[in-house]
Amino acid sequence: MSDFVLSPLGLAVLGLCVGSFLNVVIHRLPQIMWRAWWRETAEFQLGDSLAWTPVFGPLPQPKDSFAAAARAIQEALSGLATLTLARPRSRCASCGHVVRWHENLPIVGWLRLRGRCSACKAPISVRYPIVEGGTAALFAACGVVFGAQPSTLLWCTAVALLIAMALIDLDTTLLPDSLTLPLIGLGLVGSLAGWTAVPLSESVIGLLAGYLVLWSVSALYGLLRGVQGMAEGDFKMLAGLGALLGWKVLPSVVLLSSAVGAVVGLMLVAFKGHKREVPIPFGPYLAGGGLAALFFAETLQSFWRL
Numbered sequence: 001m002s003d004f005v006l007s008p009l010g011l012a013v014l015g016l017c018v019g020s021f022l023n024v025v026i027h028r029l030p031q032i033m034w035r036a037w038w039r040e041t042a043e044f045q046l047g048d049s050l051a052w053t054p055v056f057g058p059l060p061q062p063k064d065s066f067a068a069a070a071r072a073i074q075e076a077l078s079g080l081a082t083l084t085l086a087r088p089r090s091r092c093a094s095c096g097h098v099v100r101w102h103e104n105l106p107i108v109g110w111l112r113l114r115g116r117c118s119a120c121k122a123p124i125s126v127r128y129p130i131v132e133g134g135t136a137a138l139f140a141a142c143g144v145v146f147g148a149q150p151s152t153l154l155w156c157t158a159v160a161l162l163i164a165m166a167l168i169d170l171d172t173t174l175l176p177d178s179l180t181l182p183l184i185g186l187g188l189v190g191s192l193a194g195w196t197a198v199p200l201s202e203s204v205i206g207l208l209a210g211y212l213v214l215w216s217v218s219a220l221y222g223l224l225r226g227v228q229g230m231a232e233g234d235f236k237m238l239a240g241l242g243a244l245l246g247w248k249v250l251p252s253v254v255l256l257s258s259a260v261g262a263v264v265g266l267m268l269v270a271f272k273g274h275k276r277e278v279p280i281p282f283g284p285y286l287a288g289g290g291l292a293a294l295f296f297a298e299t300l301q302s303f304w305r306l
């Protein structure tokens with residue numbers, strides 16, 4: 001049984017199911033985070049009189065309007081139905097039709113519905129089956145590259161985290177700590193347990209270097225242009241890739257991501273009239289560079305030794 005699960009075919013099946021769950025994560029995690037942000041804004045930030053005087057000095061604090069705003073936010077929040085990754089069941093965004101189990105089957109469900117809601121015929125994004133198929137393909141690739149051993153599941157987990165980060169960043173420009181920090185942990189634990197063949201020292205240096213490289217680029221960019229080009233989530237994501245793959249692979253990851261990012265960025269500016277000041281999320285490119293490095297680490301490293 002475990003032989004089948006760890007074979008490329010078994011991992012592809014696992015990837016279909018994980019991809020289906022990733023669709024839920026990509027869709028709901030930002031909403032869950034935004035709700036938490038509103039809750040905290042109402043509870044702490046609007047209620048925190050301690051922070052007023054150090055910033056605004058003797059200016060009168062508009063306590064009443066703050067309290068009213070906090071109450072309005074809390075009331076609006078309490079009117080919402082509970083939202084977690086597990087609940088409620090998936091619904092059609094247009095008509096609220098509860099998606100039945102056979103409509104929810106990875107890829108097959110979407111194909112049988114021909115990409116439309118069974119109740120209201122509103123189109124269902126083709127991204128859902130693509131995420132499912134893509135996760136399955138990458139999981140199978142992990143099986144081929146890393147072989148039928150339990151540590152292959154660690155690489156599959158990293159792949160799943162990267163897919164979720166890439167698409168959430170693309171949609172919202174958020175890179176949740178709840179995804180970047182597990183990637184860091186996965187890298188450290190993987191090398192500590194000897195599952196990734198990356199020595200712990202290289203993993204720790206990779207973590208620090210990954211964070212500091214992007215932090216420095218961002219700080220420099222900030223000094224030159226007076227705007228922030230990258231967010232902390234990007235630093236943590238590259239820190240995660242550094243912890244997972246070791247510092248030696250980082251130059252390849254950064255170069256690959258920047259090259260693809262620059263080409264796509266220029267194309268967006270040229271063809272779509274994308275304003276240069278609007279930051280383009282870097283997460284999808286980091287994920288792409290990270291995935292390439294994950295599968296081709298040795299080939300890429302031999303490049304640098306020339």
Ligand SMILES: [Zn+2]
Nearest residue numbers: 092095117120
């Ligand atoms: Zn519908």
